[in-house]
Amino acid sequence: MSRWLFDLGNSRLKCAPLHADGGIGEVLAIGHDGGAFAEGWQARLPARIEAAYVASVAAPALRVQLLDALAARSGRIGIAGTQRAWQGVRIAYAEPARLGVDRFLSLLAARARGGAWLVVGVGTALTIDLLDADGRHHGGRIAPSPTLMREALQARAVQLPAQGGRYREFAGDTDDALASGCLGAALALVERSREAARRLCAGPVSLLLHGGGAGALLPQLADAVHDPALVLHGLACWARVEAQARS
Structure with missing residues (x-):
């Protein structure tokens, strides 16, 4: 069992294991065309995940594909969102x-x-x-x-x-x-x-x-x-x- 990070951007999904000390492991990159991931992408994901943490700026449909794949593998999924203030960072946006x-x-x-x-x-x-x-x-x-x-x-x-x-x-x-x-x-x-x-x-x-x-x-x-x-x-x-x- 493990904890993984998933960064779903406009052209690639980047993911990496999260170590106990807060560091990250080797980064895996999976391409997509905005509507679907590259063929065979799910086989590249870990089989079982204790907790998955997701950040996404991609289209909603692609995000749903990722979350569905993670739901079958992970006991818990956390989805990051922008906060006005977080751990000493205060953003400018109203x-x-x-x-x-x-x-x-x-x-x-x-x-x-x-x-x-x-x-x-x-x-x-x-x-x-x-x-x-x-x-x-x-x-x-x-x-x-x-x-x-x-x-x-x-x-x-x-x-x-x-x-x-x-x-x-x-x-x-x-x-x-x-x-x-x-x-x-x-x-x-x-x-x-x-x-x-x-x-x-x-x-x-x-x-x-x-x-x-x-x-x-x-x-x-x-x-x-x-x-x-x-x-x-x-x-x-x-x-x-x-x-x-x-x-």
């Missing part, structure tokens, strides 16, 4: 439910590290959130990710490739120009946000990147901390408190 649970959990994970953080998630969307050293969330931004920008361009101009190219300050061919423009737009938004964060916090603000597309930005953000499993780490924080409340 309506907590409008802040995606993935962003909320990433703030919990950032809070556990201590200090002020600009938390940047790079997935289908590019999300940016500022958390100061006292745990106050100052709000954030949402924009298309570089990958989504490329896909949107190709949708309107099919001759433009949706992938390929390298980042350059001034590109000498179309593939590199596309990569440079879309990555550059994301980098500019991150840097502008970081400068505003420094002024608001009156001091240094560290940069924390997560999400499947974060790797493309990292070479241009040498001082960034990269945590691909940040949402799962936040879910582990949430699960610890939820388990204590039940005991």
Whole structure:
């Protein structure tokens, strides 16, 4: 028997065992198309689970598929939701439910590290959130990710490739120009946000990147901390408190 964490995002389900010390084990990633999981996905899940902790920003139908699969395996399922205040984190949204649970959990994970953080998630969307050293969330931004920008361009101009190219300050061919423009737009938004964060916090603000597309930005953000499993780490924080409340 074991405890597992499940992060159902817009393109992948990520899951990992939750250790007794609050750490997480090896992360398993399962793709989906927004309506159904990849073939054979249930066979990749553990056969029996003592407790499952779930965070989801995916479509309701996909979430139901996951919960049905977990109900057959798990004695208990906990579903994380955004809270106005939780373990020292106070979010800026007047309506907590409008802040995606993935962003909320990433703030919990950032809070556990201590200090002020600009938390940047790079997935289908590019999300940016500022958390100061006292745990106050100052709000954030949402924009298309570089990958989504490329896909949107190709949708309107099919001759433009949706992938390929390298980042350059001034590109000498179309593939590199596309990569440079879309990555550059994301980098500019991150840097502008970081400068505003420094002024608001009156001091240094560290940069924390997560999400499947974060790797493309990292070479241009040498001082960034990269945590691909940040949402799962936040879910582990949430699960610890939820388990204590039940005991």
